[in-house]
Amino acid sequence: MKTSKDPRHIKRIELMQGLFTWNFLQKSRPPKKIAEIVKNLKSIDDIISESAKDRPISEINKIDLAILRLAIFELIMDKETPPKVVVDEAVELAKKFGSDSSSSFVNGALGQVFKIKGIKV
Numbered sequence: 001m002k003t004s005k006d007p008r009h010i011k012r013i014e015l016m017q018g019l020f021t022w023n024f025l026q027k028s029r030p031p032k033k034i035a036e037i038v039k040n041l042k043s044i045d046d047i048i049s050e051s052a053k054d055r056p057i058s059e060i061n062k063i064d065l066a067i068l069r070l071a072i073f074e075l076i077m078d079k080e081t082p083p084k085v086v087v088d089e090a091v092e093l094a095k096k097f098g099s100d101s102s103s104s105f106v107n108g109a110l111g112q113v114f115k116i117k118g119i120k121v
Contacts (some may be wrong), residue, residue, distance in 0.1 A: 012089055014071065016097070019066035025048050037073045039110050044072045051112035052105075067093045068109055075110075075119060083114070 011077055012018035020032040022024040038045070048068050057065065071090035074081050081089075087110050113119065 009092075014091065016063075016070050018095055020063055021067050023062055023066060028112045036077075037069060040073060040077050044069050044076075047072050047113060047116070048056070048074065048109065049086065050116055052109045053106070055105075061099060061102060061105075063098050064094060064105055065100070067102075067106055071110055072113060075113060076117065083119050086110075 015034060015037070016116070019029055019037060022030050022034060022038065029035075048060070048065070049057060052060065052068075060068070067090050070093075071086050074086045075083055087107065090110060091103045091107050094106040098106070
């Protein structure tokens with residue numbers, strides 16, 4: 001069972017926070033821990049745009065955007081974590097760090113990613 005002290009959960013929090021911070025600083029060279037995600041940002045953001053058509057990237061809450069970017073990277077590019085775990089973690093991060101509607105938005109957007117990309121649970 002996942003706990004708040006689970007090293008994988010802590011790593012996801014650090015990655016999400018790194019993406020959130022980088023979104024504001026946009027340094028030419030991202031920190032090493034998020035460099036692979038930033039390298040794939042165009043593809044990731046295209047997937048987000050396709051899965052959340054009612055909300056342009058520029059209008060997505062920045063913390064929700066960081067969570068979605070991390071989750072989509074794990075689902076589509078990294079593929080080391082089971083999809084169900086990725087979604088569960090993303091929703092938990094949204095509940096902890098996002099607004100009242102963040103977990104629903106993240107869950108819905110990732111549900112669309114599953115449909116669009118044909119990901120099986």
